[in-house]
Amino acid sequence: MLTGPGEAREADIGIAGGIQEGLLFKKGKIIRKIKQNNMVEELKKEINNIIKEKEV
Secondary structure (H helix, E strand, O other): OEEOHHHHHHOOEEEEEOOOEEEEEEOOEEEEEEEHHHHHHHHHHHHHHHHHHHHO
């Protein structure tokens, strides 16, 4: 999900996009700031981490 900070905080995982960067949110908390070029890649990694956590 790529959205604003208010909506990203409500999602299980989300990115609030800004100029050339974004904030990666997980369950309402900021995980880290990421560069625009890496947003999709980092979001996929976090989604895969969530999937792995649920498999255990």
